[in-house]
Amino acid sequence: MQQPLSSRHLPPGEGHTIDLQNLDSILPTLLDLQQRHGDHFKARFSGQDSWLYVLSHPDMARHVLARNYRNYRKGVGIDLVNVLLGRGIMVSEGDLWKRQRKMLQPMFNRDNLHRLTPLMTDCTAQFIKRLQADIANDEPVNITEATGHAALNFILYALFSEDLTRLIDETGSNPFLMVTDESARDLLFARRFRGLSKLILEMIERRKKENRRPFDILSMIMDASEKSTGEPMPQKQQLDETLTLIIAGHETTASALNWTWYLIAQHPEIEQRLLAEARQVLDGRAPSPADIASLTYTRQVLEEAMRLYPPGWLLTRRAIDEDEICGIYTPAGTDIFIPPYLVHRHPEFWENPEQFDPDRFAPEHKARLPQGAYLAFSIGPRNCIGEGMALYEMIIHISMTIQSIHLQLLPDQHIELQALVNLRSRHDLYMQATSKQ
Numbered sequence: 001m002q003q004p005l006s007s008r009h010l011p012p013g014e015g016h017t018i019d020l021q022n023l024d025s026i027l028p029t030l031l032d033l034q035q036r037h038g039d040h041f042k043a044r045f046s047g048q049d050s051w052l053y054v055l056s057h058p059d060m061a062r063h064v065l066a067r068n069y070r071n072y073r074k075g076v077g078i079d080l081v082n083v084l085l086g087r088g089i090m091v092s093e094g095d096l097w098k099r100q101r102k103m104l105q106p107m108f109n110r111d112n113l114h115r116l117t118p119l120m121t122d123c124t125a126q127f128i129k130r131l132q133a134d135i136a137n138d139e140p141v142n143i144t145e146a147t148g149h150a151a152l153n154f155i156l157y158a159l160f161s162e163d164l165t166r167l168i169d170e171t172g173s174n175p176f177l178m179v180t181d182e183s184a185r186d187l188l189f190a191r192r193f194r195g196l197s198k199l200i201l202e203m204i205e206r207r208k209k210e211n212r213r214p215f216d217i218l219s220m221i222m223d224a225s226e227k228s229t230g231e232p233m234p235q236k237q238q239l240d241e242t243l244t245l246i247i248a249g250h251e252t253t254a255s256a257l258n259w260t261w262y263l264i265a266q267h268p269e270i271e272q273r274l275l276a277e278a279r280q281v282l283d284g285r286a287p288s289p290a291d292i293a294s295l296t297y298t299r300q301v302l303e304e305a306m307r308l309y310p311p312g313w314l315l316t317r318r319a320i321d322e323d324e325i326c327g328i329y330t331p332a333g334t335d336i337f338i339p340p341y342l343v344h345r346h347p348e349f350w351e352n353p354e355q356f357d358p359d360r361f362a363p364e365h366k367a368r369l370p371q372g373a374y375l376a377f378s379i380g381p382r383n384c385i386g387e388g389m390a391l392y393e394m395i396i397h398i399s400m401t402i403q404s405i406h407l408q409l410l411p412d413q414h415i416e417l418q419a420l421v422n423l424r425s426r427h428d429l430y431m432q433a434t435s436k437q
């Protein structure tokens with residue numbers, strides 16, 4: 001006979017608390033508790049009665065994120081993001097989320113990615129130029145800052161195209177640069193970031209008045225309408241989605257590129273293979289959309305870098321109704337942590353998990369990975385909408401740069417993780433760049 005849910009077992013772990021006020025302490029605490037309890041355990045947030053379940057088995061991730069996703073809302077950590085992003089797609093729920101996802105998804109289709117490829121190559125060319133200037137000035141490269149600017153530049157031009165050029169021409173500076181120039185992600189930042197709304201609304205108004213729609217994501221957002229009713233997206237929603245794409249679209253990519261260069265710099269044999277592939281496929285020219293599929297090893301390197309350093313290192317959810325997750329009783333209101341950082345090191349699915357080995361993602365190995373073992377872009381209906389765009393952008397970035405620049409990590413740096421919203425390096429990473437030609 002089927003047991004009532006409430007009589008089934010809870011995960012191990014008694015008396016552990018997670019301090020949400022001290023975000024910086026969460027990853028070390030989770031790593032410590034995982035050592036003691038394995039791939040699922042429970043804890044509480046300080047001062048709260050309900051449970052927090054920390055799950056790092058792929059089957060459990062699959063249950064929460066895909067199979068029974070309807071029973072889970074976004075979880076803790078969303079509060080600050082709410083101030084930052086309003087009711088944008090990253091934080092919205094239910095019908096609003098579904099409607100927005102349907103309207104936004106087509107903007108990331110293959111056709112649009114192909115049309116954005118020249119912008120990706122332009123942004124990478126600028127990145128290379130910046131590194132070459134450092135070489136000419138005999139200065140080390142701040143690779144964290146340089147990748148941050150490259151990623152921000154791309155998403156801003158993908159969103160605003162000619163209007164951003166005009167804004168910079170008119171004001172002499174790029175007001176959106178505050179996003180990378182300020183590293184804090186607190187309420188003060190959220191308020192200043194929301195202050196950019198005025199500029200975006202002005203762009204929207206100007207386009208409407210001039211009946212002008214350049215090829216960019218803002219135009220697509222302005223013209224998006226609900227299929228069944230033909231209703232356009234309300235203007236407040238247009239704004240929230242635009243702000244969401246700025247944040248979601250650049251911090252993650254910046255983090256992934258920062259860690260990828262860090263790893264490449266320590267593995268000369270992998271750099272050689274990347275170079276050989278880039279030379280063979282591209283032979284010095286800028287990548288076209290057709291080249292992306294041939295740059296398979298470059299993609300593997302990026303996937304493996306995001307396995308070790310997943311930019312979205314922690315996925316949070318909250319159970320709406322009671323549930324059973326792979327035999328574990330889960331009361332309504334339970335908070336769930338699914339940390340890709342831990343899942344990606346699960347010894348049953350990843351041999352020598354700390355080793356950087358892009359061959360893990362060779363097609364024959366990748367095909368054998370169970371769903372849920374790799375969560376860099378998450379899985380299920382709320383997976384990353386920008387996965388394809390990010391991969392295009394990063395493949396182009398690495399394959400172009402690797403042909404002209406060699407990067408070597410400067411000695412005596414403190415390489416330390418900072419696991420806040422995204423997995424960053426606590427201190428900017430500095431490298432010595434040299435020209436390959």
Ligand code: HEM
Nearest residue numbers: 090248249252253256311312376377378382384385386390
């Ligand atoms: C390396 C780059 C990226 C990584 C690792 C990444 C990772 C993720 C992850 C893990 C999620 C799920 C979050 C959750 O469930 O709590 C997510 C969602 C999302 N990402 Fe990305 N992302 C990247 C780039 C981008 C780009 C370039 C865009 C758009 C320009 C983007 C837009 C979004 C949006 C809008 C969502 C929310 C989707 C929804 O809730 O329906 N991301 N991303």
